[in-house]
Amino acid sequence: MTSSSPADFHPLAPSVQPVFDTVLSRSANEPEFHQAVHEVLHSIAPVLEKRPEFIDGGILERLVEPERQIMFRVPWVDDAGRLQVNRGYRIQFSSVLGPYKGGLRFHPSVNLSIIKFLGFEQIFKNALTGQGIGGGKGGSDFDPHGRSDAEVMRFCQSFMNELYRHLGEHTDVPAGDIGVGGREIGYLFGQYRKITNRHESGMFTGKGTGWGGAEVRTEATGYGAVFFAQEMLAVHGESLEGKRVGISGSGNVAIYAIQKATQLGATAVTASDSSGYVVDDAGIDLELLRQLKEVERARIVEYAKRRPSARFVEGGSVWEVPVDIAVPSATQNEVGLADAEVLIANGVRAVSEGANMPCVPDAVDAFQRAGVLFAPGKAANAGGVATSALEMSQNASRQRWSFGDSENKLREIMADIHTAAFDAAERHGRPGDYVAGANIAGFERVAAAMLAQGVI
Numbered sequence: 353m354t355s356s357s358p359a360d361f362h363p364l365a366p367s368v369q370p371v372f373d374t375v376l377s378r379s380a381n382e383p384e385f386h387q388a389v390h391e392v393l394h395s396i397a398p399v400l401e402k403r404p405e406f407i408d409g410g411i412l413e414r415l416v417e418p419e420r421q422i423m424f425r426v427p428w429v430d431d432a433g434r435l436q437v438n439r440g441y442r443i444q445f446s447s448v449l450g451p452y453k454g455g456l457r458f459h460p461s462v463n464l465s466i467i468k469f470l471g472f473e474q475i476f477k478n479a480l481t482g483q484g485i486g487g488g489k490g491g492s493d494f495d496p497h498g499r500s501d502a503e504v505m506r507f508c509q510s511f512m513n514e515l516y517r518h519l520g521e522h523t524d525v526p527a528g529d530i531g532v533g534g535r536e537i538g539y540l541f542g543q544y545r546k547i548t549n550r551h552e553s554g555m556f557t558g559k560g561t562g563w564g565g566a567e568v569r570t571e572a573t574g575y576g577a578v579f580f581a582q583e584m585l586a587v588h589g590e591s592l593e594g595k596r597v598g599i600s601g602s603g604n605v606a607i608y609a610i611q612k613a614t615q616l617g618a619t620a621v622t623a624s625d626s627s628g629y630v631v632d633d634a635g636i637d638l639e640l641l642r643q644l645k646e647v648e649r650a651r652i653v654e655y656a657k658r659r660p661s662a663r664f665v666e667g668g669s670v671w672e673v674p675v676d677i678a679v680p681s682a683t684q685n686e687v688g689l690a691d692a693e694v695l696i697a698n699g700v701r702a703v704s705e706g707a708n709m710p711c712v713p714d715a716v717d718a719f720q721r722a723g724v725l726f727a728p729g730k731a732a733n734a735g736g737v738a739t740s741a742l743e744m745s746q747n748a749s750r751q752r753w754s755f756g757d758s759e760n761k762l763r764e765i766m767a768d769i770h771t772a773a774f775d776a777a778e779r780h781g782r783p784g785d786y787v788a789g790a791n792i793a794g795f796e797r798v799a800a801a802m803l804a805q806g807v808i
Contacts, residue, residue, distance in 0.1 A: 361386075361387075361390045361394075361713065362390075362394055362713075364390070364393055364394055364397070365397035365400075367397055367400045367401070367407060368393040368394075368396070368397055368400070368412060371393060371412045371413060371416060372386075372389060372390060372393055374413070374416075375389050375416050378417075379465075379468070381465070382464060382465035382468060382469075383465060384465045384466050384468075384469035384684060384685075384709070385465045385468040385469045385472065387469065387685075387709065387712075387713065388468075388469040388472045388473055388709060389416055389472060390713075391713065391728075391787070391791065392472070392476065392791045392795065393412070395787060395788040395791035395792055395795075396791055396792055396795045398780045398781070398782075398792075399780065399792055399795060399796060399799075403796075403799070405803065406799050406803070409799075409802070409803050409807075410807070411799045411802050411803070414802065414807075415446070415475070415798070415799075415802070416472070418443050418444060418445045418446075418468065418471065419444050419445060419446060419447060420443075420444040420518075421441075421443050421444075421464075421468075422440075422441065422442040422443070422444070422490075422515070422518055423439065423440070423441050423464070424439070424440045424441075424514045424515075425437055425438070425439060425440070426438040426439065426440045426492060426494065426507065426510050426511045426514070427510060428503075428506045428507045428509075428510045429506060430499075430503050431500055431502060431503055436507075438492050438493055438494040438507070439492060439493055440490070440491075440492045440511050440514060440515065441462070441464065441467045441489075441490050441491055441492065442467075442488065442489075442490035442515055442518060442524070442526075443467050443468055443470075443471040443488060443489050443490065444471075444486075444488045444518070444524055445468075445471040445472060445474065445475050445486070445487040445488055445489070446475045446486045446487045446488075446798065447486040448486060448798060448801045448802050448805060449478065449479055449484055449485060449486050449797065449798060449801055450478075450483075450484040450485040450486050451485065451486055451520075451521070451522055451523055451524055451525050452486045452487065452488030452523070452524040452525070453474070453478055453485035453486060453487065453488060453524075453525050453527070453737060453740065453741070454470065454471060454474040454478075454487060454488040454489040454490070454526065454527070454737070455470075455489065455490075455491075455526060455527045455528050455529030455532065455558075455736075456489075456490045456491045456492075456526050456527070456528065456529055456532045456536075456540075457470070457489070457490075457491035457492075457529040457530045457531060457532065458491055458492050458494045458495065458496050458530070458531030458532050458536065459491070459493070459495060459530050459531045460493055460495045461493075461683075462491045462492060462493045463493070466684070467489050467490060467491055468489075469684070469708075469709065470489040470529075470708055471487055471488050471489035472487070473487075473708055473709065473729065473730050474487035474488060474489055474737070475487030475794070475798060476730050476790065476791060476794030476795060476798070477729075477730040477731070477733075477734045477737060477794065478734075478737055478741075479793075479794040479795075479797040479798050480730065480731060480734055480769045480772060480773070480790060480793060480794045480797075481734055481737060481738040481741060481765055481769065482765075482768065482772075482797075483738060483741035483742075483765075484741075485525075485737070485740075485741050485744075488524055488526075489529075490515070490526060491529065491531075491532075492507075492511060494507055494511075494531075495531070496531050496532075496536065497531070497649070501535065504535060504536060504539065505539045508536055508539035508540045508543065509539060509543040511540065512540050512543040512544055512547070513543070513547070516543070516544050516547050516548060519544065519555055519556075520552065520555055521552045521554035521555040521744070521747075521748075524555075525554065525555055525556065525557060525740070525744060526540075526556055526557075527556070527557040527558045527736070527737070527740045528558040530603065530683070532558075533558075533604070534558070534559075534560055534570075537556060537558045537559055537560075538559070538560065540556065541556045541559060544556065553747040554743075554744045554747035554748050557569065557740035557743040557744060558570075558740065558743075559743070564743075564746075564747055565743060566739060566740075566742055566743035566746055566753070566758060567752075567753060567754060567755040567757075567758040567759075568739055568755060568758040568759050568762055569736075569739045569740065569743055570604060570608070571604075571608040571611070571612070571759075572608075572735040572736045572738065572739035572740075572762055573604065573605045573608070573706060573733050573735050573736035574604065574605045574606065574607060574608030574609035574610070574611070574612060574681065574706060574735075575608055575609070575611075575612045575735055575759070575762060576732065576733060576734060576735015576736065576738065576762060576765075576766050577605070577609050577679050577681070577704045577705070577706040577727075577732045577733050577735065578592070578609050578612040578613050578616065578679065578704070579612070579735065579762070579763055579766040579767070580704050580727050580731060580732040580735075580766050580769070580770055581677055581679070581702050581704040581725075581727065581732070582616060583766065583767055583770035584702055584704070584725040584727060584770065584786070585701070585702060585725070587774070588725075590701075591616075591617070592613060592616040592617055592618040592677065593616070593617035593618070594617060594618070594619075595617075595618045595619070595675075595676040595677050595701070596618070596619055596621055596674070596675045596676045596677070597609075597610075597613045597618045597619065597620045597621065597675060597676065597677045597678075597679060598620075598621060598622045598670060598671065598673055598675035598677070598678045598679070598695075598700075599613075599620055599622055599623060599636075599678075599679045599681055599706070600622070600623075600624045600629070600670045600671075600679075600680050600681050600682040600686060600707075600710075601623070601624060601625070601680075601681040601682035601683075601706070601707070602623045602624060602625050602641060602644075602645050602652055603645070603681070603682075605681040605706045605707065605733070605736075606623055606624075606679075606681040606682070606706070607638065607641060607642060607645070607646075609679045609681055609706050610623065610636050610638055610641070611638050613677070613679070614635065614636075614638070618676075618677065619633075619635045620635060620636045621633055621635065621636065621673065621675065622636070622670050622673050622675070623636055623641055623652060623655070624652060624670045624682065625651060625652040627651050627652060627653060627666065627667075628652065628653065628664055628665050628666040628667055628668065629652065629664070629665050629668065629669075629670040629673075630652055630653075630655045630656050630659075630662045630663065630664050630665070631662065631663055631665065631673050632655075632659060632661050632662035633661060634661035634662075637655075637659055640655060640658060640659060641655060652664065653666075669690075669691050669694070671687060671691040671692075671694055671695050672694055673698075674698035674699065675695070675698070675700060676699070676700065676701045676702075677700070677701060677702050677703075677704070678695055678700050678702070678703045678704075679703075679704050679705075679706045680703070680705055680706060680707055680710035680711060681706030681707050681710075682707055682710065683707055683710065684707065684708055684709045684710060685709065685710065685711075685712050686707065686710045686711075687703075687710050687711040687712065687715045688712055688714070688715055689712065689714040689715050689718060691715065692711070692714070692715035692716075692718040692719055693718060695719075695724075696718060696719070696722045696724060700719075700724055701724065701725065702724060702725035702726070702727070703719055703724060703725070703726050703727065704727040704732040705727060705728055705729035705732045705733060706729075706732065706733050707729060707733065708729045708733065709728075709729055710729065711726075716728075716787060720785065720787075725784075725786075726786060726787065727786050728786060728787045728790050728791075730790050730791070730794065731769050731770070731773050731786060731789075731790040734765075734766070734769055735762055735765070735766055738762060738765045738766075738769075739758065739762055742758060742761055742762075769790075772789075772790075772793040773786050773789035773790040773793055774786070774789055775789070775793075776788070776789040776790075776792040776793040776796070777789030777792070779792075780792055
């Protein structure tokens, strides 16, 4: 994984450079956050030329500063009786459009910069869904991998002992992210219910379908990234039928991107984890991958051992494999410039970000210069949070929707996000630039609401 420094960024317009300078000085040593802020500021400069009231209203100065930053210790006892201490975070970035909404990530790489970058991205991603939800993110440097269920439960209960006071269905509604699946959400929600003596189903999303969860929530981010790729191709009279699709990762996003791409007539040929990647020219066997990753929690090399048509490559880059469509679904900054150049040389047609900010800025530039259709994460992977909002709606009305109904709603939302980003790029003289379009469309919705609600 690589990251960018300020020296790698494009020059900014005079209207936004002072805001970025303040971010650099006030939030030093937070490179992922700097990268996310720079991308948005670079995209929205044309909007400010047409809407000077956004400058006069101090929208940018307020937008880059979280409304609330919560950091706390999480003490817990492992199975050997040893005391462990982790650090917990919740960044409540913007509630102007609705309650804070964003996942919790449990991974050793978690730090303040990563949580702030994710929370900042979430503002615009959530705005694009049009569902009345604000932006936030949280997590811990706790690693659930290899821990027993009892250890995970004790950690989650300790984590919620502090965080519960900042949550609520009208205040802040977390969900899952990397390292936080159905098991973790169950323990977190159970502790919240115990502490508060309230069964607020709508204050946590990604729950089990038997106790308030929504159909398609597990699949939504992966499905959504593929739906967005489908929308981009459709503009040019193309489809996913017969395309080779490269997907990184082997978690929820990757698994369900593989499933949906296959259902739409494509052949998904790769999956990966931190040890390397597999190539299966016959198409990834989804049931085998799910058995290995969701049940056995095994390494990806086991897939190749059990699948004659597959081969395992230790280390290296999954982007060395020639594909028509790439869906980076592992983690931030996983696609560097060299990876992008290889994908372009191999004829990639479209890239749809399943993870949050998986492509470094130089890689994004390379894709766009080469005419590759590129969908940024805040648009392409918004399916997860969009379905979370659908889960909130069902909880509030005590309803349940079928899998088919939920998937159709998700497909419609992703089509609407595509249209919003596409049209915003066209309006501001950047046709086909989904990065600019997504940033502009999300920013316009947030900025207008901030102006309307006064200086708060």
